[in-house]
Amino acid sequence: MKRSTRINLLLLLAVAALAVLPLALGLGDHKEEPFAGADGEAETAITELDPGYEPWFSPLYEPPSAEIESALFALQAAIGAGVLAYYFGLRRGRRQGEARALARTEPEHEPAGDGGGGDETASRPRS
Structure with missing residues (x-):
């Protein structure tokens, strides 16, 4: 097996592990929405730290x-x-x-001693 093929397979396994391990290990089971995303987590943390916080803007x-x-x-x-x-x-x-x-x-290299006599143009690179 070629080296690049092995590296690609290892990367594919690493990506699969990153996708499956959180589910298999039960990470997030204690939450209402286990994998809601960073926006929801940040909103929850801000609300807990400062209940009167007002956002600067609203979504379009x-x-x-x-x-x-x-x-x-x-x-x-x-x-x-x-x-x-x-x-x-x-x-x-x-x-x-x-x-x-x-x-x-790139000029093609012709074999030396082509046996063509004394024709000097035959050994010149093509342009």
């Missing part, structure tokens, strides 16, 4: 339900991942194209 759009809010967040994450994948794919494609162009422009 308040989704009608938590499911729609989750869907919008997932859509945002998917668009971001798509933009990153496009950028890295474009960079890789350009690098490969430059390598191919460089390979085409």
